[in-house]
Structures are given as structure tokens and as C-alpha cells.
Amino acid sequence: MLKVKHVSKTFNKGTVNEKKAIDDLNLTIEDGQFVTVIGGNGAGKSTLLNLVAGVYPPDCGIIELNANDLSLLPEHKRAKYIGRVFQDPLMGTAADMEIQENMAFAARRGKKRTLRWGTSKKEQEMYKKQLATLGLGLEDRLSSKVGLLSGGQRQAITLLMASLQKPDLLLLDEHTAALDPITARKVLDLTDQIIRENRLTTLMITHNMNDAIRLGNRLIMMYNGKIIYDVSGIEKQRLTVEDLHEKFRQAAGSELSDDRTVLI
Numbered sequence: 001m002l003k004v005k006h007v008s009k010t011f012n013k014g015t016v017n018e019k020k021a022i023d024d025l026n027l028t029i030e031d032g033q034f035v036t037v038i039g040g041n042g043a044g045k046s047t048l049l050n051l052v053a054g055v056y057p058p059d060c061g062i063i064e065l066n067a068n069d070l071s072l073l074p075e076h077k078r079a080k081y082i083g084r085v086f087q088d089p090l091m092g093t094a095a096d097m098e099i100q101e102n103m104a105f106a107a108r109r110g111k112k113r114t115l116r117w118g119t120s121k122k123e124q125e126m127y128k129k130q131l132a133t134l135g136l137g138l139e140d141r142l143s144s145k146v147g148l149l150s151g152g153q154r155q156a157i158t159l160l161m162a163s164l165q166k167p168d169l170l171l172l173d174e175h176t177a178a179l180d181p182i183t184a185r186k187v188l189d190l191t192d193q194i195i196r197e198n199r200l201t202t203l204m205i206t207h208n209m210n211d212a213i214r215l216g217n218r219l220i221m222m223y224n225g226k227i228i229y230d231v232s233g234i235e236k237q238r239l240t241v242e243d244l245h246e247k248f249r250q251a252a253g254s255e256l257s258d259d260r261t262v263l264i
């Protein structure tokens with residue numbers, strides 16, 4: 001369970017560029033919840049995920065994962081508990097390493113280091129099985145360099161790597177935004193499949209309102225560093241994109257403006 005309590009974050013404090021990105025935010029996510037996050041540009045969505053991942057500390061407030069105070073763990077140690085996939089397909093995998101080497105790296109994350117870098121037959125069989133679930137034919141290309149793959153294939157592998165060790169929390173920040181629409185849909189379907197099969201507790205930022213409604217079992221809308229709308233269950237299933245615009249209008253007093261939002 002993730003608990004964010006009275007967390008604030010201001011960038012460039014005391015300068016003309018001062019920006020309160022997160023403003024006394026409270027959020028509790030129960031185990032197994034799949035939460036989609038929407039909001040306009042600069043609403044604080046990525047900042048929220050970065051605070052949880054430990055990219056930088058909050059100015060105040062507490063972030064707990066399974067009742068453990070995360071501030072005691074630096075970013076690289078949180079990686080054992082938190083899986084992440086970002087917008088940029090180049091970020092999650094090492095281009096000049098083979099698919100199986102990338103997988104081995106993810107599988108050994110947080111475990112004791114070993115000098116042995118090769119992958120055993122048993123490990124290769126396991127990776128093959130896992131890659132086959134993606135349905136992209138990558139199980140026959142274990143020794144291909146990841147740099148040769150398409151953006152969608154790399155994002156799918158990053159997703160698989162992020163979920164290999166069943167993280168306590170999965171953070172997705174617009175991880176399909178850089179892909180063409182057909183590949184994006186495929187990776188998103190895979191995301192849904194992996195999250196459901198492993199019952200992963202997930203926070204997924206998206207600019208696509210239809211995806212935010214269609215996927216997950218809870219939706220939160222952010223504005224000016226705060227959560228302005230939080231909906232789950234049947235009420236979420238019944239939402240329409242127009243409802244979301246109306247909610248935004250009510251809470252923010254303006255139209256939801258966003259250069260990447262899919263408005264239909």
C-alpha cells in the first residue's frame with residue numbers, strides 16, 4: 001500500500017522561477033489498485049511519480065510503501081520495490097546489451113552482486129517464456145542487441161523487466177506517448193495484461209482520456225499540484241471524456257488545456 005501524506009514540492013525556491021509543483025497532496029493507494037492519472041501540462045503528475053521513486057525528496061510530508069518510510073531509502077534501493085517505465089523508449093534498456101543481458105540485469109536487481117554475467121540455460125528458458133507472453137516474437141532473439149529493436153519492442157521489454165520481480169509498485173509515466181498509435185495500443189494492452197496477471201499496484205500517467213477511463217480501477221485528475229478528482233469502481237466505468245472535461249471545469253474554473261491530451 002502506498003501512502004502519500006501532506007507532501008509538497010517547490011522547485012527553484014526563492015527565485016523568479018519558483019514553482020509549487022506539488023501542494024499538500026494526500027493519496028492512499030491500496031494493494032492491487034491500478035490508478036490512472038490525468039491532468040494538464042505542469043499539473044504535477046511527473047513530479048508526484050518522481051517523488052515516490054526518490055528522484056528528489058519532498059520539501060515536507062511523508063511517503064510510505066507498505067508502512068515503510070521511503071525517505072530512508074535512496075533511489076537505487078527503491079528500485080527493488082518500485083518498477084518504472086518512462087516516456088522515452090531509449091531509457092529503460094541498455095542498447096548495446098543483448099535482450100537476455102537486459103533481462104538478467106532486471107532479474108538480479110536488488111540481489112547480491114555476482115561476478116558471473118553469463119546467463120544459464122535455465123535462465124534463458126525462463127526469459128524465453130516471459131518474452132513469449134509479449135507476442136512480439138522476441139523469444140527467438142535472446143542474443144539480439146536491444147539497440148536493434150523498435151521503440152515499441154523496447155518499451156514492451158522495459159515493461160516486462162519492470163515487472164519481472166513483481167514490484168510492490170509500478171510507476172508508468174506516459175510510457176506509450178512516443179509510440180505510433182497501433183504500437184501504443186499494443187503496449188498498452190500488454191501493460192493491462194501484465195498488471196492484471198501479477199495484480200500489480202500501479203500508477204499510470206496518460207494524456208489519453210479514453211485510456212484513462214478504459215484502463216485501471218481508479219482515476220485521479222491533478223491540477224496545480226493537487227488532486228481535484230478521484231473516482232473508482234462503477235462510477236469510473238461509467239465516465240465519459242465529456243464528464244472528465246466537466247469535472248475539470250468545475251474544479252479548476254477553466255478548460256483543460258493540454259497540448260497532448262486526446263480530446264475525443
Ligand SMILES: Nc1ncnc2c1ncn2[C@@H]1O[C@H](COP(=O)(O)OP(=O)(O)OP(=O)(O)O)[C@@H](O)[C@H]1O
Binds near residue numbers: 041042045046048
Ligand atoms: N526538475 C524541475 N525543476 C524545475 N521545475 C520543475 C522540475 N520538474 C518539474 N518542474 C515544474 O513543476 C511543474 C510540474 O511539472 P510536472 O513535470 O510534474 O508536470 P506534469 O503534470 O507531468 O506535466 P506534463 O503533462 O507536461 O508532463 C511544472 O511547472 C514544471 O515546470
Ligand SMILES: [Mg+2]
Binds near residue numbers: 045046047
Ligand atoms: Mg509529465
